[in-house]
Amino acid sequence: MSRNAFNKDEHMVATRKVSLNERAFDTLRSDIIACQLEPGATISEAWLAEHYAFGKAAIRHALARLTQQGLTINQGRMGYSVTPITIKSIRDSYHARYLVEPELCRMAASRLDAETLAALRECCAATFDRHNSAEMIAYSHANHRFHCLIAQLAGNQRLARLIEELSDDHMRIAYVSMVYGQSEKQWSDDHTHITDALEAGQGERAAQLMAEHLVQGEKAIMRAVLELPELLETSLHSA
Known part of the structure; x- marks a missing residue:
């Protein structure tokens, strides 16, 4: 076999592996966001590999990324658990966002470019059907992207990474909120008004x-999770 042929085969194997790793990560992440893998549930590599029909290597890679994003917890020999939703974690997360995101809007207003504006408008246009899980997950991604775009636009990479981490965790509780009453119109209207202020260069208005x-x-998320007390308690899943 020629060196070129060998390199090509090696590249194809690597590409398939990356694709499988990405599929495993995306699948597990979507099921955590939709609470199909329940908050607090104990999970193992073996159970996940069997349940999702992915190899253990792909599952291991997915769990490492999910743990880095704060969606799972590595418990050593006991396996992993899905990070629980708690009243304190919701309040702590929002407290951090209150302190940071309005200021990021002030900073972003003077830096808005046409490409980012178009991306923000695209996020504002997202909708969902409460009875369609895939659409709600896609909407969660749009909401996540909206907040991350503003953070990135502000130009402080450390704060942008913080917002990305906080918003990542919010995708799950936002999904619960959508199921139990939060309307896409409320979110879309809020996002549109913020984008309008940014486009007009009105940093103070955007921050407000x-x-x-x-x-x-x-408030919407707290109403939703309080209607679902089981989501606030640690529960066992197949290990």
Whole structure:
């Protein structure tokens, strides 16, 4: 076999492996966001590999990334657990966002470019059907992207990484909120008004709207999770 042929085969194997790793990560992440893998559930590599029909290597890779994002917890020999949703974790997360995101809006207003504006408008246009799980997950991604775009636009990479981490965790509780009453119109309207202020260069106005948006979001999510007390308790899954 020629060196070129060998390198080509090696590249194809690596590509398939990356694709499988990505599929495993995306699948597990979507099921955590949709609470199909319940908050607090104990899970193992063996159970996940059998349940999802992925190899253990792909599952291991997915769990490492999910743990890095704060969606799972490595418990050593006991396996992994899905990070629980707690009242304290929701309040702590929102407290951090209140302190940071309005200021990021102030910073972003003077830096908005046409490409980012178009991306923000695209996020604002997202909708979902409460009876369609895939659409709600896609909407969660759009909401996540909206907040991350503003953080990145502000130009402080450390704060942008913090918001990405916080927003990542919010995708799951936002999904629960969508199922139990939060409307896409409320989110879309809030996002549109924030984007309008950014486009007009009105940093203070954008900051005020972001603060109000976060307050309303926390209230909606708290109402939703309090209607589902089982999501706030640690439960066992197949290990």
